[in-house]
Structure formats: C-alpha cells, structure tokens
Amino acid sequence: MKIIIPVKRVLDPYTQARVNKQTQQVDLSNAKMAMNPFCEIAVEEALTLKEGGAATETIAVSIGTDKTVDTLRTALAMGVDRAIFIKTETELDLQPLHVGKILANIIKREEAELIIMGKQAVDNDNNQTGQILSGILDYSLGTFISKFDISSDSKSVEVSREIDSGIETRKLNLPAIVTVDLRLNEPRYASLPNIMKARSKPLETIELSSLGIDTSPRIKVVSVEESGTKDRASKQISSAEELFTELNQMGVL
Amino acid sequence: MSALILIELNGPEVSANSRAALTAASQLADSVDALVLTNDSSHANAVASMNGINAVKVIVNESLEHANVEVASKLIADVMTDYKFLVSGSSTYSKNILPRVGALLDVQPISDVCEIKSSNTFVRPLYAGNVMATVETSDETIVMTVRATAFEHAEDGGSATVETLSPAMPESNSSFISLQESQSERPELTTAERIVSGGRGLGSKENFVMIEQLADKLDAAIGASRAAVDAGFISNDYQVGQTGKVVAPKLYLAVGISGAIQHLAGMKDSQVIVVINNDPDAPMSRMADLVWQVDLFDALNELNAYQV
Numbered sequence: 001m002k003i004i005i006p007v008k009r010v011l012d013p014y015t016q017a018r019v020n021k022q023t024q025q026v027d028l029s030n031a032k033m034a035m036n037p038f039c040e041i042a043v044e045e046a047l048t049l050k051e052g053g054a055a056t057e058t059i060a061v062s063i064g065t066d067k068t069v070d071t072l073r074t075a076l077a078m079g080v081d082r083a084i085f086i087k088t089e090t091e092l093d094l095q096p097l098h099v100g101k102i103l104a105n106i107i108k109r110e111e112a113e114l115i116i117m118g119k120q121a122v123d124n125d126n127n128q129t130g131q132i133l134s135g136i137l138d139y140s141l142g143t144f145i146s147k148f149d150i151s152s153d154s155k156s157v158e159v160s161r162e163i164d165s166g167i168e169t170r171k172l173n174l175p176a177i178v179t180v181d182l183r184l185n186e187p188r189y190a191s192l193p194n195i196m197k198a199r200s201k202p203l204e205t206i207e208l209s210s211l212g213i214d215t216s217p218r219i220k221v222v223s224v225e226e227s228g229t230k231d232r233a234s235k236q237i238s239s240a241e242e243l244f245t246e247l248n249q250m251g252v253l
Numbered sequence: 254m255s256a257l258i259l260i261e262l263n264g265p266e267v268s269a270n271s272r273a274a275l276t277a278a279s280q281l282a283d284s285v286d287a288l289v290l291t292n293d294s295s296h297a298n299a300v301a302s303m304n305g306i307n308a309v310k311v312i313v314n315e316s317l318e319h320a321n322v323e324v325a326s327k328l329i330a331d332v333m334t335d336y337k338f339l340v341s342g343s344s345t346y347s348k349n350i351l352p353r354v355g356a357l358l359d360v361q362p363i364s365d366v367c368e369i370k371s372s373n374t375f376v377r378p379l380y381a382g383n384v385m386a387t388v389e390t391s392d393e394t395i396v397m398t399v400r401a402t403a404f405e406h407a408e409d410g411g412s413a414t415v416e417t418l419s420p421a422m423p424e425s426n427s428s429f430i431s432l433q434e435s436q437s438e439r440p441e442l443t444t445a446e447r448i449v450s451g452g453r454g455l456g457s458k459e460n461f462v463m464i465e466q467l468a469d470k471l472d473a474a475i476g477a478s479r480a481a482v483d484a485g486f487i488s489n490d491y492q493v494g495q496t497g498k499v500v501a502p503k504l505y506l507a508v509g510i511s512g513a514i515q516h517l518a519g520m521k522d523s524q525v526i527v528v529i530n531n532d533p534d535a536p537m538s539r540m541a542d543l544v545w546q547v548d549l550f551d552a553l554n555e556l557n558a559y560q561v
Contacts (some may be wrong), residue, residue: 011380013495013515014514014515016383016514017379017380017383017384019384026379026380026384037496038496095361096352096361096362097355097356097359097360097361100356122380122381122495122496123379123380124379125364125365125378125379125380125381126352126362126364127348127352127364128348128352128355128362128364129352131322131348131349131350131351131352131353131355131356132352132353132355132356132362133356134322134323134353134356135326135352135353135354135355135356135357136356138323139426140323140425140426140427141322141323141349141353141427142427143322143345143348143349144345144349146489158430161345162345162489162490163345163346163349164344164345164346164441164443165263165432165434165435166432166433166434166435166490167432167433168319168429168431168432168433169429169430169431169432169433170427170428170429170430171427171428171430172426172427173426173427176426176427181489182489182492182496182497183489217391218360218361218390218391218392219361219363219388219389219390219391219392220388220389220390220391221386221387221388222374222386222387222388222389223386223387224379224384224385224386224387225384225385226383226384227378227382227383227384227385227521230521230540231539231540232526232539232540232541232542233542234538234539234541234542234543234544235542235543235544236543236544236545236546237543237544237545238545238547239555240552240555240556240558240559241559243527243543243545243556244559244561246543247504247525247527247543250525250542252446252447252503252504252524252525253447253471253504253561
C-alpha cells in the first residue's frame, strides 16, 4: 500500500505571528519556519505503518516556492521514501480548495490508497483540506484521529476520532483520507545521519502551472490585524475571601 | 436571499453552536431554514421552536444517528441548490462535514467566522486567534462555520413548519463502530460560563483532583494546559489552546499555568481572567484581571474550604 503524506511549511508554532501593516499580511520574511506540527504527526504515522510492513512506500508532497524543499527534506530525513515538490514561481495564496485539487491530481497519478495528513495547519487554521480532498476524490474520510489500525487484509482502516462528545470509532474502506490529531503519536526527530541521507533521496519537482488547475483566489484577505494578548489590570489579591468578593462584584459567579 | 443552517443536536436538544449559527444566518439572509439530519423525526420539533426559523427540513435515516460524513455531505450539497448561504457552528461535527460540502459545490468554505461585516465579508482568526483577518469571498454560494462564542445564542419562541425530505440515501464507504462518550457531569468546555484550568504546576494526576473540586464548587468546566495534558494529569479533551479548544467563558481561572503562546491564544477572549501562580513573571499574569501570587496548593486548599 502506497501512502501519501501532504506536508505544509508554516511559521514556527512557537513564534509570535507579526503583521506587516504595509502589506497587510503576516510578516514571514526572516521568520523561523517549520513543518506544521500536525503534519509531523502524519509523517510519523506513515513511517510506523511502513516499519510494521503495512505500507510499501511513503511519499511526502508539498506545494510552494523553492523554500518548500526544506520541509520536504525534513520529511525525508524523518524517514519518508521520496518526495514530490509542486513548485510555484511566486508565493501564491493557495486556499484549501486549490490545495485539494492539486493533491487530488497527484494522488490519482500515484494511485495512492491511503492519505495521512494533519487536521489543520497552524497558520490559517482552516481545518478543511483533508475534508475537501475527500470530497473531490469521493474517498472515505476520518477526521481528527487519535488511534489508527489497519485491517489484516489491508482493505480498510479502523480509526478513533476525537470529537466534542468523546471518541468515535469508525471503519473506513480504502481508499481513505485520514486527518490526524495531536494524541495519535509522538513524532520522531531526524537524526544527523538521516538528515545527511535525506539529501540523496528522490525528490521530484512538478511545476504547478503544468497541472492546469485554476488557482485564482476565491477568498481575498482585505486586511489583517494582530489581536495580540492584551495586558490587563492584574490586580493583586491575597485570599480566597478577596477572590470570591471580587468575582461576585464582577458578576461572573 | 435565503440561508440554511445545519443543525447539530445534543441528544434531543439543539446545541449552543446551532443557536449561534441561527443568529449569524439571520444577519446574512431574510429567511433562514434549518436542516436536521437525524435518526429520530421528533428531533425536528426542538429545532422548529427556535425563534427566527422559517422552515425546518428534516431527513430521517438510521445511518444519520452518527452523521456519516460521506452521506451527510452529499445530502446537504443537494439541498443547497435552493440557498445562497450554509451556516453551522464551529464544532467537530460541522468541521468534519462542511468542507466536504464545499468541495461538492466547488466553494471555498470559511472557517470560524467571528464577525459578519457584509454578505460576503467576514472576520476570522488566523494563527490561533493571534491575528484576525477580514476576508472577502467571491463564491456565489457561501459555506461557513461560526464561533459559538462570537454570536448570541438564539432563544426558543418560534413555531416553524417542519418538512420531511426523503432523498435517496447515498452510498457510503465507511461505517460507525462505537462512540465512547466523555463521562462528565460538568459543563462542556467550549460552552461553559466558567472554567477552572490547571497546568504543569499541579505536579501530578493526584493533585489535579483539587482542580476538579474547585470546578465543582464553581459549577465550572475543567480545562488544562498542553503541558498538563502531556504530563498525563488529564486527558486531551480538556486541553485549552491553539492545538486544543478555544474558549471564551465569563470566568477563566488558571492555576499553575505559566502561559505559553499556544495556551494564551485559546483563552485570551475570556471576560475575566484569574491567575493563581507563584511566579510573578509568568506571561499568564500579565493577562490577568486578578492575580493571586501564592503557593498554588495553599490557594486551592483555601478556595476549596471556603464557604461561599
């Protein structure tokens, strides 16, 4: 079974996003970038399946300008077999519907049966791409998964989904798309020898323009502003009685 | 122009998310209909009694008890031919289904709308709410989820007509196995008025019980920082933050939480923030309306013993 893992390059999640007031965009020039943390979990899951013998090949896919290759090399260094780089000449505002169409094209070409991806990217927080991709391909879908088992005949997967009311377990017939939640696993770090080895692993470049997909934006960002974490009065208190008195006065009890 | 809201039920009741969706949809369209996908036709009555609904459309089928996303998205997309807007509350239920509906309609959905500026311009959070973006869509049909904390929850007082639809049920390539419901008598985290949240400072799972006691005293939900969840003090459904749940209660009481960016992003819109911590330099303290700088175990003992 071939597994495709779409990965995204995002602002390092431990870095504060800053807005450039001139461009009305989040300022990513000179910012520290990283693989989206949910994508790391997806990569880890795919590698575990390969190591357990359930997968024959793992392929990471990403879309963007040349810098995106760094993120694919990270996936390769973690242990993915090969990478597909969908290259754009300039930074495009690709939205989940576009990304879904691009990934669908690659998945069909590769005839992959299982797609493992993050439930959302921590930059735009859309939480949409896996769902959209499943709709385009008419594949079964398991979102927000925290547990994953492949059937012995490799024809279906059993997933546990973290939903608001608890944990839902479903059986998905393959081909399927799963989007992973935090609790699924603990992603590995790439070791130095593996980082070196990743440099010689296959990385195929495909020009986005060659795929013939309409990527004109459906949504235009008119403006952005930092909502920030505003400092508050921070009045000091020193007893339970004082706390309850204050909270009563504020009318929040 | 008319809008359709996708109803999410909590057992037989209409969820707070769906009540917020109704308020948002009423700002967009002159007429709002509701769609209920359920295994029990009586569920439509609770929806019909919300104030502001024109008509309730209900599809009843055994397989809809645990909304199968492949079936639900197809059913919704077919109903959408009559509507310009599809609105639902931000929850795992709608986040699972609506983007797939978007794909079937060739529409780019808009997630987590916090404010409606006009019929095609909305404010939504990026970077876990650290950045707010005003976005304008050019799609003819508009599909969106709205934050339940950003819109009033529509009240009862209406009597909409109920219409049963009987479409052919689409094929599905997945099936429901089981649901392990969270066992909690406490309020649900994302809609609770009060939250008591614990961090790594609690030190152990055993000590975290003190947070639960205080939550029960205040009729509050329990929350936790990622550090507390990762340390195994409590399960992940309680995590507040960028990678957990985003909350905006009347009262957020943080105990032993230093305040990493991803945690602050998940609770900064709380009305009143109280911080109990022994570290005066913790980022959390700057966000607080009230700060009690103290050994947190002393504070929890005193609070739990206090006669309200």
